[in-house]
Amino acid sequence: KNVKGQEILNKEISININQGQIKQILAEIQQLTSVNFVYSSTVIKAQRKVSVNAVNKRLGQILDETLNPLNIYYKVEDNQILLYEKENTGLLSANQNLITVKGKVSSDKGESLPGVSVNIKGTKIGTTTDSNGSYAITAPGPDVTLVFSYIGFTAKEIPLNGRTVLNVQLIEELTSLGEVVVVGYGTQRKKDLTSAVAVVNVGEMIKQPTSSVNNLLQGQASGVTVLGSGQPGEEPQVRIRGVNTFGNNNPLYVVDGVPTQSIADLNPNDIETMQVLKDAGSASIYGSRAANGVIVITTKKGKGKVTVTYDAYYGTQRPKGGNVWNVLTPQEMADLKHMAMTNSGATDFADSLYGSGPTYVLPDYILPAGAKEGDPRTNPSLYKLKPFYTSDNEYHSFYRISRANKQGTDWYHEIFRPASITSQNVAITGGSDQGNYLFSANYFNQQGTLINTYLKRYTIRSNSQYNISKRIRVGENLAYSITNNPKIAGLSGDNAIGHAFREQPIVPVRDIMGNYAGSYGGNLGDAYNPVAMQERTRDNKSQQNRLFGNIFAEADLTDFLTLRSQFGGENYSGATRAFVYPTYENAENSTLNSYTESALDGYNYSWTNTLSFNKTIDKHRIKAVVGTEFFKDYTHVSTGTNQGYFSFDPNYTNLSTGSGPMKTTSARTSNTLFSLIGRVDYSYNDKYLLGVTIRRDGSSKFLEHVYGWFPAVSAGWRVSQESFLKDVKWITDLKIRGGYGIMGNQLNVSGGNSFTTFGSAVGTSYYAIGGGNNIVSGFYQNQTGNPGAKWEKNINSNFGFDATLFGGHIDISADYYRKNIRDLLYNPEMIGTAGAAKVPFVNIAQMKNNGFDISVSGNTQISSTVKLNATATITTYHNEIQKISGGSDYYDVDSRRFDGSNIIRNAVGHPISQFFGYKVDGFWNSQQEVDAANQKAQAATGNPGDVYQTDIGVGRFKYADTNGDGRITADDRTFLGNANPNYSYGLNLGVTYKNWDFSAFFYGVQGNSIWNQVKWWTDFNPSFGGAKSKTALYDSWTPQNHNAKAPIQETANSFGTNAVPNSYFVENGSYLRLKNAQIGYSFNSVKLQKIGINKLRVYLSGANLFTITKYSGVDPEIGTSSETGQQTAYGVDDGSYPSQRTFLLGLNLSF
Amino acid sequence: VSEELVANKNGVNALLIGSYAALYGMQGNNQSLGGGEAWQGSPSNWVFGSIAGGDASKGSAGSDQPAIDPIANFYSDANNAYYNGKWKALYEGVSRTNNVLKFLAKATDITPEEGKVIAGQARFLRAHFYFEIRKLWNKAPWIDETITDFNQPVSADLWAKITEDFKFSYENLPGTQGEIGRVNKWAAGAYLAKSYLYQRKYAEAKAIFDIVIASGVTSSGKKYDLNPSFEDNFMPSKENNPEEVFTIQMAANADPSGPTSGNNGDMLNFPYGGSPFGCCGFFQPSIDLVNRFRTNETTGLPYLTSYNDYAVKNDMGIGGGAEFTPDQGTLDPRIDWTAGRRGVPYLDWGNYPGAAWIRDQSYGGPYGPKKNIYWQKTAATDADKTTWAPGSAINYLVIRFADVLLLAAECEAQAGSLTVAQQYVNRVRARAANKEGWVYKYKDDSKPMEGFSDVPAANYKISEYPAGDFAGKGQAYALSAIYYERKIELAMEGHRFFDLVRWGIAEKELNAYFDYQGKLTSDVRRGRFTAGRNEYYPIPQRQIDLSIKGNTKVLTQNPGYN
Known part of the structure; x- marks a missing residue:
């Protein structure tokens, strides 16, 4: 027995188990001492029951007393205790043929396994492998069978068949029941979970090429809905079990025990585990921040000898090809214009561009409008333009000459180009009983397919732990990131993408002198040149820096009491600068130049102190934790803008070099939380499980109701432990569980909510009281206070089961939940007579949610070389608003171009984000139909002047009279579609064949609607005179084509076509997408090990390879639009930044 | 700043400036006070007064600001965003003046004399906002500094309250003020007389007009008179002239977020296309007007x-x-x-x-x-190019002396x-x-x-x-x-629409306008004024919806809009 072994055996522990299985006793000791037992269950007969009762006894003594009577002995090797049954050498007779068998045991990943029990079946002969995984054993004959067993691996029996060398690969055990899961303020064995916790398979998750952990989460965890876009660095919308509040619905993230609202800069390669806490039982220990769900992440720790891993990929992102928006050619645009004028009864067809003939002819020039080749007005010597002009007078003197692009400019592909993506990650890890460390560095660079959008990010991380003594550990987990991420505001018809489907194809990108061309000159709509828009952002910069992490100290007071103090948080800063250039090429130009600089900084920290108790007494296992937590959050932002620059040189422009007016603003906010935490997990005989948590939060955001209590209780019953199921072979483990509790929310209120305040703001309360251009500061009431606001309460019940079937080949976890959200904070619009001061949040609204989360995974080995695995997750949620405010049972959002009528109505009795408007019921196919309808309306109202429908006309939409009053009024508007899917699902498939591995990940949503606002721009001729679609020309209503898609094309907006929200824009948003497919090859590790390489794998990967959908837009994945910024309004596609097809070549290397 | 900190002389004076600022009807970033688009809350009433009165076509193109079309043609319903935007901007003005009066009562460091001058200005401004409300909607809730429940029914007698406020101002304000932007006794007198005229109280109106015409001076002490040249009224270089009776003092380039204090609500109203102004081609004088x-x-x-x-x-x-x-x-x-x-x-x-x-x-x-167009030679100071369409420093004259003379002429003719x-x-x-x-x-x-x-x-x-x-x-x-x-x-x-209504000739005049102009331009082809309904605009549906108390809506809609 070596010294270290002696140390382990001298450890004093207390243990008290009556008639427990040896297996259970060993597990308990393992837990108390972190010593590993290695044994073969066949030899040890671990199911045997014994009693052990020891208080502060040496481990060695306990083992002697407990095991020796059973003829079990032990020896210590490294940090492991190997158990064996004493050989009865007497059984070996001299005339038996003794053979020495040697070999090596390794894992299916090629790592050598030390401490594996090697036994000869039917005898008591056994040994264990050494630190290199090698063994030697003496067999009584050539026909015996060797049994190899090792904790966490499936035991293997191999007939010797006369061999003397037998190398064995053990396969990791399938069941994850022993897996330890990180939950709020502690850990739990997966089999002990009584609440709804989704454990993410991090290895599968990080196969996709994105920097964002939130994007990676899509489809990987049941109960989580993620909606993203193709824009680098744009964080997706993450919803855990649907929408929980009218405001901020983002979950709380807890990274290495530190709560935060953002993981945008977290390096996916650093993640060790990721758990989603979905119900009150698991999440309400986070109290007032739990209601949106909690995502708990731990980052990697080092272990074993020094290892360097290098993971890298490089790839290309390919934008969609073809005529993406189905845009007309310039000649077709002219034809459409002619057709619309004819339809609108024009008699004079004179057009400055296309002439006045019976058909329109494309000009050679758009500026001067309509000019032909040889026109003296197109003489280049007349051309005058200074792109960086600084005065209106210069602007007025310009003479522009621009050719017509008769073939048509493909604006989509002018702004979307193939782009590169790369990630380079290095990690160095190691550890011993003195501590462990991980250092990693990541460089991520994703160029956007949209020009001048990209994400460049540098991250470094250092995680270390120092074991100061046997009982005291200190350490830190720290990450620092630098992010450069210029983005556009998504899903808005007014960004470059919007202008790309609005700008007419006859407009070239550049004029005859290489300056930008555009819609200048009239008759070409009012769109901007989108290439110019994006190129002018070239010198705009933004940088964010963030330090995030914690330092901690942990002391084992006794064997069952551990005290932990942790100080964690983040400190961040960021700066942006942007220059707005004057324009000259568009129909509507801004002659202004301006420069804006902004800086933000802030910090938040949590100081967490916990005392944990962990003890097993007999069949009672108790884990408990109590603690306190203090949280403080502070932010500061300042912005300055100046105008009137005489030079646009990026080295010259700063806030002081403009000529004014200059505007500066700044703001600071801070808030604090103080919390008491308690949790108890109890299990009896591994069969009956109970979890109780409680948290009291005190928040500085509330005045009269500072404190809130958030309790939860959950219970589980491992039915499979009952005798009546013990014999059902195919049920390996089955647990039924349920929970109830309250989670809180306070994200939607600011600290100022309680107070009525007065302020002063340029542009709101300044007046030129002395005349001239000087304005003088005044006050106005900027906020009405509500001192009575309190916590939102999310009352949650959850029922579910976890099943492991067929020895771990199939795992199922399913949950049903209900959430009743009470005291929902809402700032109902105040009646106008109260003035315009900011309305405070009051606890007035109510909402409910229910749904199922299911995850199923399976794996099987088809042959010794082919293995399959699959995981499917399904998420459903049904959301219903029950109350909005005393005065109103709905609120509308998102008017887009409908001038006051909104697309989305959030109404009582309906889910959040439903589309609302008139239902299209075909077309008016003839004047007779129109007259008949009008007569009916007149009969219904008794007014001979009435019409059935405003702007009624042949070829226009016929709206459904949903209330049956004989005419179309605002009351006929109805719910047209739901942005929330019936369900969403993810499917991971994996196959390994020898050294090859193949995986695929599918994601889909089913049953949601999308509002395709792009059609408003392209399918209706009068919509701002921009580019139009083939649908408008070839599939619109004409006297000959009654079976059309779009209505008659006219020159003016009308109620019967594009002036009001109607069902024309609503489409089925279901889709199924192959998000990722990967094929990898791992090189033979034995050969590589000779040159010091543990692992070398190369792979090819493709993302977003295909999408099956009926949706006609570019990408059916549509989240929250920048235009409303409201989290209760989503699913409106006004030109998305689509996810692009991506091809990668990657490498995983470790040595 | 909390409530306690404004209940003193400095605070109340600052609240008073804030009330003047509400005359702009804007809150920055091209938004009306209360959040509508800037043009909804424009104090110049170019939509509700001029376009609806046949002075001008909406202009621009049909697809731009389509919500103006129903107003111009008198078929809009109460959901039209322009009504809500204007309503909210005006009531925020009311709310600000009420705050002045509320905190004036609480302040202890203001002498009674100072208090009268402050209250006189605040009540003048409040009466102005209500005058607007009365012109647009006829009946609307009266909210003053004593009211804490803002959900009030419409008042049938706003005129009494408005004249009471103007009278107070007329009786308590000095004849001249230190700053030309502040209203004085004579502005209050002219507005009081105008209020009487709107009530067809010609004798009361005439009595005050006589005094104002004979003795009125501007806040800087210039005797009321017509400017020698017509265009002086629209030139910032000529501001503070004897014709200005009640003026909204516009300032250019004061707020980088847009021409908040420089005719923000009228920024669409510049020539389009190749013009030097950039945007947006609205507010084109009608053919009927030019004729x-x-x-x-x-x-x-x-x-x-x-x-x-x-x-x-x-x-x-x-x-x-x-x-x-x-x-x-x-x-x-x-x-x-x-x-x-x-x-x-x-x-x-x-x-x-x-x-x-x-x-x-x-x-x-x-x-x-x-x-509303600024001159090229003075564009550097008069044009506001802080955003995508221009503003200007051209003052908006709510009441100018020519207006006073013509109103007085009506009184004389009626008498x-x-x-x-x-x-x-x-x-x-x-x-x-x-x-x-x-x-x-x-x-x-x-x-x-x-x-x-x-x-x-x-x-x-x-x-x-x-x-x-x-x-x-x-x-x-x-x-x-x-x-x-x-x-x-x-x-x-x-002014035009409101004049037509108070003269009682809106139906005849406007339908004649539609008949004539509708044949020439397509924007007003659907125009039809219905007497008994279109004299006043509908109370915004949103406000009616918000006025729910128990199960009933406190606000009642104007006739013909239900």
Whole structure:
């Protein structure tokens, strides 16, 4: 027995188990001492029951007393205790043929396994492998069978068949029941979970090429809905079990025990585990921040000898090809214009561009409008333009000459180009009983397919732990990131993408002198040149820096009491600068130049102190934790803008070099939380499980109701432990569980909510009281206070089961939940007579949610070389608003171009984000139909002047009279579609064949609607005179084509076509997408090990390879639009930044 | 800043400035106070007063700001966003003045004399906001500084409250103020008299108008008078002039987020396309309006009823390349300060080019707005180019002295003193006839900044009504001449619709306008004014919905809008 072994055996522990299985006793000791037992269950007969009762006894003594009577002995090797049954050498007779068998045991990943029990079946002969995984054993004959067993691996029996060398690969055990899961303020064995916790398979998750952990989460965890876009660095919308509040619905993230609202800069390669806490039982220990769900992440720790891993990929992102928006050619645009004028009864067809003939002819020039080749007005010597002009007078003197692009400019592909993506990650890890460390560095660079959008990010991380003594550990987990991420505001018809489907194809990108061309000159709509828009952002910069992490100290007071103090948080800063250039090429130009600089900084920290108790007494296992937590959050932002620059040189422009007016603003906010935490997990005989948590939060955001209590209780019953199921072979483990509790929310209120305040703001309360251009500061009431606001309460019940079937080949976890959200904070619009001061949040609204989360995974080995695995997750949620405010049972959002009528109505009795408007019921196919309808309306109202429908006309939409009053009024508007899917699902498939591995990940949503606002721009001729679609020309209503898609094309907006929200824009948003497919090859590790390489794998990967959908837009994945910024309004596609097809070549290397 | 910190002299004075700021009706970032788009809350009433009154077409193109079309054509319903935007901006103004009065009562460091001056201004401003509310909606809730439940039913008697406020101001404000932006006794007097006139209390109105005309001075002490030149009213360099009775003091380039204090609500109203202004081609003077500037070539007087028979020649349908000679007949010189006409100097921007500066001629007609346009030579100080469309430092004159004279003329005519009425009208016409104030051709058409020749830009002829004309032809004639003069003198200044309604001739006049203009431009083809309904706008549906108490809605809709 070596010294270290002696140390382990001298450890004093207390243990008290009556008639427990040896297996259970060993597990308990393992837990108390972190010593590993290695044994073969066949030899040890671990199911045997014994009693052990020891208080502060040496481990060695306990083992002697407990095991020796059973003829079990032990020896210590490294940090492991190997158990064996004493050989009865007497059984070996001299005339038996003794053979020495040697070999090596390794894992299916090629790592050598030390401490594996090697036994000869039917005898008591056994040994264990050494630190290199090698063994030697003496067999009584050539026909015996060797049994190899090792904790966490499936035991293997191999007939010797006369061999003397037998190398064995053990396969990791399938069941994850022993897996330890990180939950709020502690850990739990997966089999002990009584609440709804989704454990993410991090290895599968990080196969996709994105920097964002939130994007990676899509489809990987049941109960989580993620909606993203193709824009680098744009964080997706993450919803855990649907929408929980009218405001901020983002979950709380807890990274290495530190709560935060953002993981945008977290390096996916650093993640060790990721758990989603979905119900009150698991999440309400986070109290007032739990209601949106909690995502708990731990980052990697080092272990074993020094290892360097290098993971890298490089790839290309390919934008969609073809005529993406189905845009007309310039000649077709002219034809459409002619057709619309004819339809609108024009008699004079004179057009400055296309002439006045019976058909329109494309000009050679758009500026001067309509000019032909040889026109003296197109003489280049007349051309005058200074792109960086600084005065209106210069602007007025310009003479522009621009050719017509008769073939048509493909604006989509002018702004979307193939782009590169790369990630380079290095990690160095190691550890011993003195501590462990991980250092990693990541460089991520994703160029956007949209020009001048990209994400460049540098991250470094250092995680270390120092074991100061046997009982005291200190350490830190720290990450620092630098992010450069210029983005556009998504899903808005007014960004470059919007202008790309609005700008007419006859407009070239550049004029005859290489300056930008555009819609200048009239008759070409009012769109901007989108290439110019994006190129002018070239010198705009933004940088964010963030330090995030914690330092901690942990002391084992006794064997069952551990005290932990942790100080964690983040400190961040960021700066942006942007220059707005004057324009000259568009129909509507801004002659202004301006420069804006902004800086933000802030910090938040949590100081967490916990005392944990962990003890097993007999069949009672108790884990408990109590603690306190203090949280403080502070932010500061300042912005300055100046105008009137005489030079646009990026080295010259700063806030002081403009000529004014200059505007500066700044703001600071801070808030604090103080919390008491308690949790108890109890299990009896591994069969009956109970979890109780409680948290009291005190928040500085509330005045009269500072404190809130958030309790939860959950219970589980491992039915499979009952005798009546013990014999059902195919049920390996089955647990039924349920929970109830309250989670809180306070994200939607600011600290100022309680107070009525007065302020002063340029542009709101300044007046030129002395005349001239000087304005003088005044006050106005900027906020009405509500001192009575309190916590939102999310009352949650959850029922579910976890099943492991067929020895771990199939795992199922399913949950049903209900959430009743009470005291929902809402700032109902105040009646106008109260003035315009900011309305405070009051606890007035109510909402409910229910749904199922299911995850199923399976794996099987088809042959010794082919293995399959699959995981499917399904998420459903049904959301219903029950109350909005005393005065109103709905609120509308998102008017887009409908001038006051909104697309989305959030109404009582309906889910959040439903589309609302008139239902299209075909077309008016003839004047007779129109007259008949009008007569009916007149009969219904008794007014001979009435019409059935405003702007009624042949070829226009016929709206459904949903209330049956004989005419179309605002009351006929109805719910047209739901942005929330019936369900969403993810499917991971994996196959390994020898050294090859193949995986695929599918994601889909089913049953949601999308509002395709792009059609408003392209399918209706009068919509701002921009580019139009083939649908408008070839599939619109004409006297000959009654079976059309779009209505008659006219020159003016009308109620019967594009002036009001109607069902024309609503489409089925279901889709199924192959998000990722990967094929990898791992090189033979034995050969590589000779040159010091543990692992070398190369792979090819493709993302977003295909999408099956009926949706006609570019990408059916549509989240929250920048235009409303409201989290209760989503699913409106006004030109998305689509996810692009991506091809990668990657490498995983470790040595 | 919390409530305690404003209950003192400095705080109350700052709240008072904040109340003046509400005159702009804006809150920055091109939004009206309360959050609507800037043009909804414009204090100039270019939509509710001028377009709805037939002064102007909406202009631009049909697809831009389509919500104005139903207002211009009188078929809008209560959901139209313009109503809610305007309502909220005006009630925020009311709310700010109420806060002044509320904290004035709490402040202890203000003398009673100072208090009267503060209260006088606050109540003047409150009465102004309510005057607007009353003009637009007839009945609306009355909220003053004593009211804590803001969900009040509509009051049928806003006039009593409005006149009470103006009266208080008239009786308590000094004749002059240290800063020209502050209202004085005489502004209050003029507005009080105007309120009486709206109530058809002609005698009460006349009594005060007489004093105001005889003794009124501006806040800086200048005796009320007409400016020598008509266009002085629209030039920032001439501000603080004797014609300014109640002015919203506009300032350019004060807020980088947009021309918040510089006619933000009117920033769409600049010529389009190739024009130097960038955007957006709204607010085009109607053909009907321009025709009213025709004068009889012998008398120099207008054709009070048959003006459209003598239509002014325009360039509808005539392309940019084609030749065009402007109208050669006799015209009132104010025409060329009111409308941009092809071939006529457009301030110092060059001759107005016609179609090239118009977004859709077939929709909005051939003319461009002019009174709200700044000059090229003073653009550096007068134009506000802080955002995508311009603002300007041109003050908006809520009441100018010409307005006072014409209102007083109505009172006189109603009282039967037609000779005095004619004197007032002639005083206004005499100023228009001042040749110093006409538009002249450029010295060099290609260099408009180099000044004007002495050749009038058109064949101007204008005369005063001959002595005894009103008295001879009687009250009805006198009134129609006064109404006509008011139309052309104050055209495009936001008054017309409200004048038509209070005169009781809106149905006749506007339907005649639709019949005429609707044949020429497509924007008002659907126009139809319904008497008994369209005199007032609908109370915004949103506000009615928000007025729910128990199960009933406290606010009641105006007749004809349910």
